[in-house]
Amino acid sequence: MAKLTVEDIEVTGKRILTRVDFNVPLDAGKVADDKRIRAALPTIRYLVERGGRVILMSHLGRPKGERRPDMSLRPCVPVLSGLAGRDVRFVDDCIGEAVIAAVKELGDGDILLLENLRYYNEETRNDKTFAAKLAALGDVYVNDAFGTAHRAHASTEAITHFIQPCVAGFLLMKEIAYLGDLIESPERPFVAILGGAKISSKIGVISNLLPKVDRIILGGGMSYTFYRAKGMEIGDSMLEGDKVDLAASLLKQGGDRIVLPVDCVISNFLDFDQRKVGELRGVAAEAIPPGWLGLDIGSRSIARFGSILKDAKTIVWNGPMGVFEIEATAKGTYAVARALADATANGAKTVIGGGDSASAVARAGVADQITHVSTGGGASLEFLEGKVLPGVAALTDK
Structure with a gap:
């Protein structure tokens, strides 16, 4: 594809702000199907193994600006920890002082998952002020959320105006390659x-x-x-x-x-x-x-x-x-x-x-x-x- 990818950038010691699609089904507070988390693993592992400080952000469901506990991303933490073979940290917000502090504590190879982006209506409105706050958390932006690539949201479109470079993860690359080849040849x-x-x-x-x-x-x-x-x-x-x-x-x-x-x-x-x-x-x-x-x-x-x-x-x-x-x-x-x-x-x-x-x-x-x-x-x-x-x-x- 004609876009920069994770393979084109230096990640060691850098804060890698990564949009993933952890919009998974929950049942009684637990992840009922981890397929989407597994799909993001190649990119997460690649960044971690090269010493990136990985900050993951996603949405889950449609909370419409409300902090709904039944749509928290917290249940994804033990699942991702088990799949990645390392502890995954969690912070119960996606912007603000607590998030900034959690990011500062990251070392090379650490993983931090932010809380549901759609707890803020600004996410789906593609709000630039909200996007700038997200962008300030990272040095590099990676989009590996093909499932939301058709949406111009703050974490997928507006954010790219405030952070560079903005690159594709392996899942996004794979999806575009398969579907693109399907149409073109x-x-x-x-x-x-x-x-x-x-x-x-x-x-x-x-x-x-x-x-x-x-x-x-x-x-x-x-x-x-x-x-x-x-x-x-x-x-x-x-x-x-x-x-x-x-x-x-x-x-x-x-x-x-x-x-x-x-x-x-x-x-x-x-x-x-x-x-x-x-x-x-x-x-x-x-x-x-x-x-x-x-x-x-x-x-x-x-x-x-x-x-x-x-x-x-x-x-x-x-x-x-x-x-x-x-x-x-x-x-x-x-x-x-x-x-x-x-x-x-x-x-x-x-x-x-x-x-x-x-x-x-x-x-x-x-x-x-x-x-x-x-x-x-x-x-x-x-x-x-x-x-x-x-x-x-x-x-x-x-």
């Missing part, structure tokens, strides 16, 4: 799989990928808007009525490169909050009766998608094929996950664009059989749309 056939509830959240991705891919497989709730654009009845299935014309335009533009499910699993009842569905039936896509709604792709679609993926050399997936949070309607999503694992074993490069797709491959037990599972759902989506990520653009050019 994919081995063919190149297949994109896009799912999820709404076409509105995927318009940019579909439009950007259509000229680049050999096939785009569409599933999930948004597929029913495409069905309606083809004049098909969809019962009570999810519909974005104001996007029907857009779906029709995309179908015309994509031609046979756009692949829709040929059948689906429908139900006469759904209570998502209670994770309950009514009677389930498998029907052809054009045979959804009134009062029923589509919740998953059917067996023929699974077979059809599988045959396309079997021959692919590059695959990117973002968005589930159905309501995978409910076991009875998760079969299509899990089948796609297993198809990607099989494709990887056959030599294909497979990339999961974070978010629900990352959860799906984990639940299907095949996360370690995928070439790359992105740590950033929103960031990977915007990258695939061709958008500039503020957190990356703000880093120092080589």
Whole structure:
């Protein structure tokens, strides 16, 4: 990448202010999934082993400017200490005298984790005064939080105006490399799989990928808007009525490169909050009766998608094929996950664009059989749309 990285700087004895993504799920005050902490380890270890004084900052959840104990980063301390093999210090703020004092006490190779950045609304407002206070804590700035790279926040964008150099960590480098190669030089056939509830959240991705891919497989709730654009009845299935014309335009533009499910699993009842569905039936896509709604792709679609993926050399997936949070309607999503694992074993490069797709491959037990599972759902989506990520653009050019 055309930005400075941790490998381009001298770190010994310097205060290395490092933005990480420790936005981890908590359960009863403990970290329920340490995947994001593990993802930051290569950068942390590199800095520590070279005598950097590492100051880590992150957000967790959406406290909206309140000091909420249930969103404290403190539970990350024992997890990171165990993974890094050394004590990690913690300070219960991210700016102020207590933080300045804690930073002064650091020796070479020490690690300090600051409290949740979003305890201050100034973080999400990209406030320059707040950013300057953060910047004053370090000599060098490292961004290794790909999951927030699409946000222009104080700790990712404004901060770079007050500290130099600003460099990329290994995780950020890895994410940009995988996603960048995917777009710029994919081995063919190149297949994109896009799912999820709404076409509105995927318009940019579909439009950007259509000229680049050999096939785009569409599933999930948004597929029913495409069905309606083809004049098909969809019962009570999810519909974005104001996007029907857009779906029709995309179908015309994509031609046979756009692949829709040929059948689906429908139900006469759904209570998502209670994770309950009514009677389930498998029907052809054009045979959804009134009062029923589509919740998953059917067996023929699974077979059809599988045959396309079997021959692919590059695959990117973002968005589930159905309501995978409910076991009875998760079969299509899990089948796609297993198809990607099989494709990887056959030599294909497979990339999961974070978010629900990352959860799906984990639940299907095949996360370690995928070439790359992105740590950033929103960031990977915007990258695939061709958008500039503020957190990356703000880093120092080589």
